[in-house]
Amino acid sequence: MNTLTAFTRVSVLAARVISPNQEVTYGTAQPFSYRAMQARARSSRHRCIERQYRRLRVRQRTDDARTVRHHEATFIQTPKDTMTQTIRPFDLQAVRRDAREHIEKGAITVGYSADLPAVLKMLNDSLATELVCVLRYRRHHFMARGIHSQAVAAEFLAHANEELGHADLLATRIAQLGGEPDFSPSTLLSRSHADYAPGNDLADMIREDLIAERIAIDSYRHGIASLGDKDPTTRCLLESILAMEEEHADDLADLLQHLPTPPVTAH
Ligand SMILES: [Fe+2]
Numbered sequence: 001m002n003t004l005t006a007f008t009r010v011s012v013l014a015a016r017v018i019s020p021n022q023e024v025t026y027g028t029a030q031p032f033s034y035r036a037m038q039a040r041a042r043s044s045r046h047r048c049i050e051r052q053y054r055r056l057r058v059r060q061r062t063d064d065a066r067t068v069r070h071h072e073a074t075f076i077q078t079p080k081d082t083m084t085q086t087i088r089p090f091d092l093q094a095v096r097r098d099a100r101e102h103i104e105k106g107a108i109t110v111g112y113s114a115d116l117p118a119v120l121k122m123l124n125d126s127l128a129t130e131l132v133c134v135l136r137y138r139r140h141h142f143m144a145r146g147i148h149s150q151a152v153a154a155e156f157l158a159h160a161n162e163e164l165g166h167a168d169l170l171a172t173r174i175a176q177l178g179g180e181p182d183f184s185p186s187t188l189l190s191r192s193h194a195d196y197a198p199g200n201d202l203a204d205m206i207r208e209d210l211i212a213e214r215i216a217i218d219s220y221r222h223g224i225a226s227l228g229d230k231d232p233t234t235r236c237l238l239e240s241i242l243a244m245e246e247e248h249a250d251d252l253a254d255l256l257q258h259l260p261t262p263p264v265t266a267h
């Protein structure tokens with residue numbers, strides 16, 4: 001066999017190895033198929049892609065779950081939850097039965113969920129506070145002295161009248177809830193949150209009134225927070241009074257700030 005013949009045979013063998021349509025047997029080895037190899041490669045690649053896709057799906061579901069948890073933690077309620085919580089079950093039959101059976105209770109119906117004795121005590125304590133404030137402001141009105149006393153005395157009187165209006169509103173609500181407004185003078189000061197401070201001069205009077213207003217503000221805030229949504233009518237009343245007490249406090253702080261300081265006398 002010359003060189004050319006040997007080269008041709010080797011080329012033919014090489015061509016048969018890489019031919020996609022032929023099976024080639026080398027001794028005892030398994031038949032080799034390029035097409036089968038391609039199929040296995042495609043299958044293997046397909047399984048690999050499937051695995052990657054599955055991993056991505058798992059990751060996506062995990063991310064989705066995290067997103068939902070984040071959303072719930074951030075916004076607490078979805079609109080659907082809000083709706084179901086806003087529209088509570090309403091037992092109309094029970095409401096009708098109570099309305100007929102306990103007619104003597106007036107405004108106190110089965111839906112009233114506040115602690116009534118506690119609400120009445122809170123309202124009576126507020127009433128006592130308002131009445132003490134009326135007395136203190138009226139004394140300050142008549143006892144205001146000095147060059148700047150006229151405008152301040154008028155402010156004291158205006159506040160006194162508004163505190164009396166608050167006392168009337170509170171007494172009306174106490175009666176509406178089936179309680180008794182307590183106007184007893186013997187226990188008035190001990191039940192009041194604010195003090196009855198006569199005041200030594202104009203600045204002292206304003207200061208004492210401002211302190212009383214600040215006490216009233218926090219008392220009403222506490223009452224409003226305690227009521228929550230259990231007695232909305234009383235809460236609205238306290239909120240309206242609170243707004244006026246804040247105005248009073250602001251007026252007094254303004255007066256105190258603009259009151260000329262008395263000249264310091266030399267010893
Ligand atoms: Fe008041």
Ligand SMILES: [Fe+2]
Pocket residue numbers: 133159163213216244245248
């Ligand atoms: Fe006030």
